Amino acid sequence: MKNQYFGDTRDLFKYDLVLELLLxxxxxxxxxxxxxxxxxxxxxxxxxxxxKAGTQRRFLTRFxxxxxxxERRDIRELERLFHDAQQLAGLELSIHGKATYFTHEDRExxxxxxxxxxxxxxxxxxDPDNGLEVKSMRGQKDKYIMYEEVGxxxxxMDEESVLIVFQFIPRVERREFFSRIRRRxxxxxxxxxxxxxxSDNHVVFFMLTKRDAVHRAVEEAVTSYAENYxxxxxxx
Numbered sequence: 001m002k003n004q005y006f007g008d009t010r011d012l013f014k015y016d017l018v019l020e021l022l023l024x025x026x027x028x029x030x031x032x033x034x035x036x037x038x039x040x041x042x043x044x045x046x047x048x049x050x051x052k053a054g055t056q057r058r059f060l061t062r063f064x065x066x067x068x069x070x071e072r073r074d075i076r077e078l079e080r081l082f083h084d085a086q087q088l089a090g091l092e093l094s095i096h097g098k099a100t101y102f103t104h105e106d107r108e109x110x111x112x113x114x115x116x117x118x119x120x121x122x123x124x125x126x127d128p129d130n131g132l133e134v135k136s137m138r139g140q141k142d143k144y145i146m147y148e149e150v151g152x153x154x155x156x157m158d159e160e161s162v163l164i165v166f167q168f169i170p171r172v173e174r175r176e177f178f179s180r181i182r183r184r185x186x187x188x189x190x191x192x193x194x195x196x197x198x199s200d201n202h203v204v205f206f207m208l209t210k211r212d213a214v215h216r217a218v219e220e221a222v223t224s225y226a227e228n229y230x231x232x233x234x235x236x
Contacts, residue, residue, distance in 0.1 A: 001034040001127040001166075006073040007064040009047050010203050014125065014166065015064075015078075016054030017198065017205060017225065021123050021162060022091060024221035025214065029092040029122040030082075033114065033153075034075055035102040037129055037142055053200050053229045059087050074099075094118050104141040111149050119157040124164065126153065131167030132181060151189030154208050162218055163208040169199065174232065178204060182235070198222050198233040 005011060018030050048068055050061055063081050067073060075095060082093040096114055118124070129143035137144055145165065154163055165185075169177060182195040185206060193215055196207040207222070209215040219235075226233035 001036050001075065001129060002039050003036070003074050004039040006075055006077065007048060007068045009050055009052070010200075012050055012054035012061060012064055013052070013200055013203070014127070014205070016057050016060055018123050018125060018164075019057060019060065019088075020225050021218065021221055025123070025162065025217045027121055027123055027160065027162070028090060029094065029118075029120075031114075031118040031122040031124045032075070032078070032093065032095045033124065033126045034095065034097065035110075035126065035128040035142070035145065036075065036097065036100065038101055053225075053231060056228070059085055094122075102142055107142075107146075107149070111152065114153070114156075116156070119153070119161060121158065121160045123162050124153065124157060125166070126150070126164070127166045132165065132185075147184065147188035150185060150208075151191070154189055154191055154210075157210070159210040160214060161210075162214065165206045165208075167204045167206060169202060169204055174199065174201065178232075178234075182206065194235045196222060196233070196235050198226055198231055200229075200231055 022028065022030060055061055063085070067077050076098060078093055078095065082088050082091060096118060097110065102110055126145055128145045131144065132150070133144045133146045150165060157163055167181065178197050178199065182197065185191055185195050185208070191208055193209050196219060197204050199205070207218055209218055222233050225231070
């Protein structure tokens, strides 16, 4: 995650999905683990034409559009949203690390310092720049989360929580990619529940649960959400 991405179309999708799951599961806390890295000179984050997922939650789109207009592209702006928006009354936000930049050298401390309360009755979103580890990270390991780290977060979270991992989609066949990554998460992170996903064909969110009741609640919410916005979702 970079602050230069804040407020783009993928952010709208991400935050709207979180709010939908908070609403449908009855959980009250959003724990954001941004793996924040420094802005760069690329044009990434420039896609801000809201046309798909998230556009029906008008207060959220207005908030992000205001941030873009006023050049307030900073993940800490979410604290203002959760504080000011009447629609979010009673919900809690915890941004791990806040403005601290994530580095590969400091990753063990970064993940181990996530508090138990952040992993209790929460929608937990891990948001690396690119997604899950690949073979050729070539000095860019700070842009990826390791499967081992996903597994550790999964083991530490309580049975009511939902763990969500962000992933960019490379130029591959989508369904095969979703299935391959889902199986690898289940195997290498030692997840004892089927991993679910939802995607807009550009990015995908993988969702991990523990209790059957929580799994069903997420499945129902995501299936309805995907149908509403014309997204892909499922477990295969």
